[in-house]
Amino acid sequence: MQLNKNDFFVKEGNCAQQIGFLKKGIIRAFFLNEEGKEYNKQFFMAPSIIGVYSSLITKQPAKIAQQALTDCEILVANYEELEKLYNKFHDLERLGRKIAEYYFLEKEEKEIQMALLDADKRYLIMRQKFPNIEAIIPQYYIASYLGISPTQLSRIRRKLKDF
Numbered sequence: 001m002q003l004n005k006n007d008f009f010v011k012e013g014n015c016a017q018q019i020g021f022l023k024k025g026i027i028r029a030f031f032l033n034e035e036g037k038e039y040n041k042q043f044f045m046a047p048s049i050i051g052v053y054s055s056l057i058t059k060q061p062a063k064i065a066q067q068a069l070t071d072c073e074i075l076v077a078n079y080e081e082l083e084k085l086y087n088k089f090h091d092l093e094r095l096g097r098k099i100a101e102y103y104f105l106e107k108e109e110k111e112i113q114m115a116l117l118d119a120d121k122r123y124l125i126m127r128q129k130f131p132n133i134e135a136i137i138p139q140y141y142i143a144s145y146l147g148i149s150p151t152q153l154s155r156i157r158r159k160l161k162d163f
Contacts (some may be wrong), residue, residue, distance in 0.1 A: 003027075003072040009050055012065040016055035018076050022048045025072030026133070028141060031064050040145040042110070043069075043130055043137075049099055050074070069137045119148045123156050 001020070003009060009027060010016045027050050029042040041064060044050050055062040056079045086093035113122050123146055127134070134142060143153040 003068045009066040016052040019051035020074040022046045023073040026069040
């Protein structure tokens with residue numbers, strides 16, 4: 001599947017039905033508050049697994065959207081069909097569990113960073129985790145991901161430019 005820049009893999013309010021393997025590109029996962037302000041929850045850079053798991057598992061409308069920040073190439077599988085394969089092939093089910101465990105640990109680590117680390121440290125971790133992302137996507141997406149304003153991000157970048 002080809003996904004063009006700004007197209008959605010999953011839109012907020014739709015029930016997710018597919019899981020994907022991102023072969024090329026960058027996807028952002030984000031949500032909107034009641035005032036319509038966006039909060040970038042996660043970036044996915046190829047290679048990566050994408051999909052709104054809470055919607056896939058509960059079969060409820062997604063509260064989080066996933067949108068292409070660049071042109072993307074994605075291998076897509078229907079989640080219900082994948083679950084049927086899990087029942088037949090336990091090694092595949094084990095792989096699915098390991099992937100879910102990985103993303104759980106990643107989510108927990110981000111929550112800890114947001115709660116315990118200052119913005120400078122979160123920025124340095126983000127640069128290490130997503131090398132070159134700053135040259136590809138808008139700074140306001142990065143600021144939102146870090147939980148800071150674009151002005152704060154500019155100050156941090158100036159201060160840490162040699163790191």
